Amino acid sequence: MSTIKKHKGLDNTLKVMKEGYLYTTNQRRRLGAENIFETRVLGGKRALVISGKKAAELFYDNDKTERSGTLPKRLVNTLFGKGAIHTTTGKKHIDRKALFMSLMTEGNLKHLRELTRNHWYMNTHRMEQMDQINIYRESIILLTKVGTKWAGVQAPEEKIEEIATDMDIMIDSFRGLGTAFKGYKESVAARRRVEDWLEDQIIQTRKGKIFPPEGTALYEFAHWEDYKGNPMDSRLCAIDLMNTFRPLIAINRFVSFGLLAMHEHPISKEKINNDPDYAYMFSQEVRRFYPFVPFLPGKAKTDIQFEGHDIEKDTMLVLDIYGTMHRDDVFENADEFHPERFLDWDGSPFDLIPQGGGDYYTNHRCAGEWMTIIIMEETMKYFAGKITYDVPEQDLTVDLNSIPGYIKSGFIIENVAEKVDRK
Template sequence: MKVKTPIPKAKGIDNSMSLIKEGFHFLPNRREELGSDIFETRLMGKKAVCMSGEEAAEVFYDNDKFKRKGALPKPLQLSLFGTGSVHALDGEAHKNRKRMFLSMFTPERVEDMNRIALKHLDNKVNQWQKRDKVILIDEMHEILTRAGCEWAGVPLKEEEVEQRTAEVGQMIDSFGGSLSRWRNGKKARDSHEEWLEGIIKKIRKGKMEVPANTAAYIVAHHRELNGKRLDSRQAAIELSNSFRPLIATAYFLTLGAVAMHEHPETMEKLKKDEGNYSHMFSQEVRRYYPFVPAMAAKVKKDFVWHDYKFKKDTLVVLDIFGTNRHPDNWEKADEFIPERFKDWKGSPFSFIPQGGGDHHIGHRCAGEWLTVMVMRSFFKYFVNNMTYHVPEQNLAYSLERMPTFPKSGFVITDVKKASDSGEKMQEMMHNPITVK
């Protein structure tokens, strides 16, 4: 880890607009310019300390040193995470809410999601065979919206699918863009929360029955530390947070399809899946491709680290994208090499696409297990159960855009199911993938 003393400062009075304009480039570029993995800047009118790398992630996810309250920008709470969500809690309140989420992700329920998602993918492929072309990222959003709602116990009428898919997509698309994208995300979240709040109220009044192991039931009946249930709006927010991260996997799945196309040797390896290659491939997609640029926290109490004094309530930003490609931990970090994850025994702080540290007590996303399992199953389906053609198109993605995806959306044509697709589907359904 490179640390200059004294800690350097980035140029500019306030770099908020530079962060938005430069996207994923902003933090790595400043680190390189300043020659330090820790530097100071100003964001949203406040002093901020930016950090990158395994050591930085380990201290960032130390709950004794950092807190989340007041760190998430208000616009992101209003459009993406929801006000008062688990992401902004600390201490026992966070642990209690986190236990609620973990109770949803038992091995059996994770397998249920895998089965449900594959079912919806298979149904869609039946439709794709009749189309001239398919834009993969749009289809992945719809498939995962259908699957996420079914898994969570959220009834989704056929006539609602387009609207609800668009809402979640706009919420996810709001976190790093223009004012218009944020406004669309905020409007979508308002509608999304109102819809889910109505479901929570019906469950509580006994007007809607959902299985006791579903997210909808668990959230509706969850008790806070004071013994009271979440108010209906807060419950709606957390119900959304139970399946929204899965829908965001649409970006990873689309970029993974790009990886298969640009590295055709991976397709045969995925077919054979020797040594759990599908797991290695999925992890490398999550490491290599950009999704979350950074996370924010505030200093809980004064402490000194690398001879730098972190003062209470200072905003600290961890470079997620840069940490996943940090040269201290990743050889040939800017190359796509799935085999790097063979027998990988790395630190939970050097690979942090969905947060770092421990799932149970820290701020690492509990839905990460669902993400990895669904990615593995979908990639295996792509190579074993269907064939398709990738026409000439613009597959470039911009590191200035957050979140990013191929400019074409990844177009495929001539989709056909494999002759033995049904048999392979049955095999996948009855031989669930185990997530490491």
């Protein structure tokens, strides 16, 4: 049996942070390791980095791998929240995941599509009055309005920008990878403010002082009972409630990447306007091609084998998310932006994994993935067909060394005008 190749070093965390999304791919190539290599991170912990479709199948096999206790504590404190569903496993995870999935009704998803379409249209006048629009920033504000409205949460107009800013700070905390990064205290404070605000609404709903519509996230979470018949602790309930719409706000990254892709591939605008299926294919390719989540941690639940290597129970595993989606043996010509690849895609749960893999109900695949696609479809249709705009000179570099990845300029547009056929 061959030996697993190693990236030598007592602790390679700083190297991971320096190389960002490309660390895993770079190391595989340097070491000549096709699907697995060993490194040490987060204080010198031994970790096996696994890559490829078979790696995703292993990582999301509940009998072989688990996620509980593997996320860095600082990242839990800022991005997900203490006790969040992302940190659970087994029956508890399945029970609470069912609550999340109960929101994915045809009516709720249709409502989200309508909210997204209407909010962008109503936002046209605002953008027409602005000299320049930073799409990264503008979309996080708009998606905060969409997300809170969809969730049934009371978010006064004057509070939206504050909420959007706090959400962005929390999402951006991923860059610390659990280390004592400079913005940690700011991220914790941002989370506390949003949790306080949502917990108050949970309590007020339970007391019958506010009345969110039945079927909304606020209503369902406030009235939910676990498999033992117990309501969720109000603070934990606020944390999981936030996790129903926080991922929607993070879609602002995909929105800016989508406009960059349109700019670099202008024929895509015409295709989106003329082909009813193209916005879906385009949105899926944006999710595959551009950086979102670089990798995720887990650990071996039992002694297992992968690619002919024995892996002992409790060994830390790191699934290479970004690298897997950029492998030619997973997606043909993976370094090319080609939406048509999804025309005949088989819908595998183990190759397109920007928001997790496996089964929606029992695994850690994001319950909001369908919502991401809906929001992206409607947003891309809006920018392709409902307005005109100019793209001024700017730095459009996508920084793959930063986690999360960004367009350095945020993607700026100007001279926005409603597109009207007056013939």
